[in-house]
Amino acid sequence: MSYRIVTDTCCDFPQSMYEELDLSVVPLSVNFQGQAVSSYSEQWLKDMFAGLRAGETASTSAVNPTGWQEVIEPVVKSGEDVLVLAFSSGLSTTYQSAVIAASELMETYPDRTIRVVDTLCASLGQGLLVYYACQKRDAGLSLDDLTNWCEERKYNLCHWFTVDDLMYLKRGGRVSAATALVGTMLQIKPVLHVDDQGHLINVSKTRGRKASIEALAKKMGELGLPGENDTVFICHGDCMEDAQHLEKLVKELYGVKNVMIYYVGAVIGSHSGPGTLALFFLGKNR
Numbered sequence: 001m002s003y004r005i006v007t008d009t010c011c012d013f014p015q016s017m018y019e020e021l022d023l024s025v026v027p028l029s030v031n032f033q034g035q036a037v038s039s040y041s042e043q044w045l046k047d048m049f050a051g052l053r054a055g056e057t058a059s060t061s062a063v064n065p066t067g068w069q070e071v072i073e074p075v076v077k078s079g080e081d082v083l084v085l086a087f088s089s090g091l092s093t094t095y096q097s098a099v100i101a102a103s104e105l106m107e108t109y110p111d112r113t114i115r116v117v118d119t120l121c122a123s124l125g126q127g128l129l130v131y132y133a134c135q136k137r138d139a140g141l142s143l144d145d146l147t148n149w150c151e152e153r154k155y156n157l158c159h160w161f162t163v164d165d166l167m168y169l170k171r172g173g174r175v176s177a178a179t180a181l182v183g184t185m186l187q188i189k190p191v192l193h194v195d196d197q198g199h200l201i202n203v204s205k206t207r208g209r210k211a212s213i214e215a216l217a218k219k220m221g222e223l224g225l226p227g228e229n230d231t232v233f234i235c236h237g238d239c240m241e242d243a244q245h246l247e248k249l250v251k252e253l254y255g256v257k258n259v260m261i262y263y264v265g266a267v268i269g270s271h272s273g274p275g276t277l278a279l280f281f282l283g284k285n286r
Helices: 015-020 042-053 065-077 094-108 123-138 143-156 166-171 177-185 209-223 240-254 266-272
Strands: 003-008 024-026 029-032 035-037 058-061 081-086 114-118 157-162 188-194 200-207 231-236 258-263 277-282
Touching (some): 024 065, 042 258, 166 266, 209 240
Parallel strands (some): 003 081, 081 114
Antiparallel strands (some): 029 035, 029 058, 157 188
16 A cells, blocks of 8 residues: 655755655744744745834744645545654644544544654754655655654754854743843853754754854764765755855765755744754764
């Protein structure tokens, strides 16, 4: 039996990538400048980050079960099974909504199978897991085997990132107001990652932007699985030059052949702010 991979837009792929990988995608929306937006171009993201820099704010909302059902039901109705790879339950209720939607749809379509994986990933970390899952699908892995592979491999998906302005993390409750104020004054740049529970964790501090970028590359040297990182992903919050510098570092230091650089999406970018820079790769652990 054939199956289809369904994910959500918190994997931060551009539209062309969803099409290239033959994915069905469920949108999360961001409310910005009085509008709820669920589909956005690179130019729209540039404009959003410019607005955030100017002091505007954005808010986000998770996918509800109906949102998942609207995308999954046409697939199962057509006779295909489904593998859902959902945004981390440690950061959103989107995964729980997918579980509810899958349960209801399997009652309606008892001959169909819907597997739901909590990726415990975010942004292009989720994207990298989806990317590899599509390769496995195309190589002929069955639905159950691919589900098991994703459940095991997600703990090797490393997310390491830094931000340029601590005030955005302060607004999201990730750091205290005092930490954000002192850090901003002293040019402290945090290095953070997503842990095994899918939560955002502040790991260390560096002095200055250059040091924080070098710290991301260093983490790949410490954790990266030898021979398994020909392709890595980098995302950025409207700071392409920094992303390209990080690309140069990982290519020179570790022989990475293929680096895909995309904007961080609107949902995650609205919380992490302009100047977000993240590196995603396969590691011995997170």
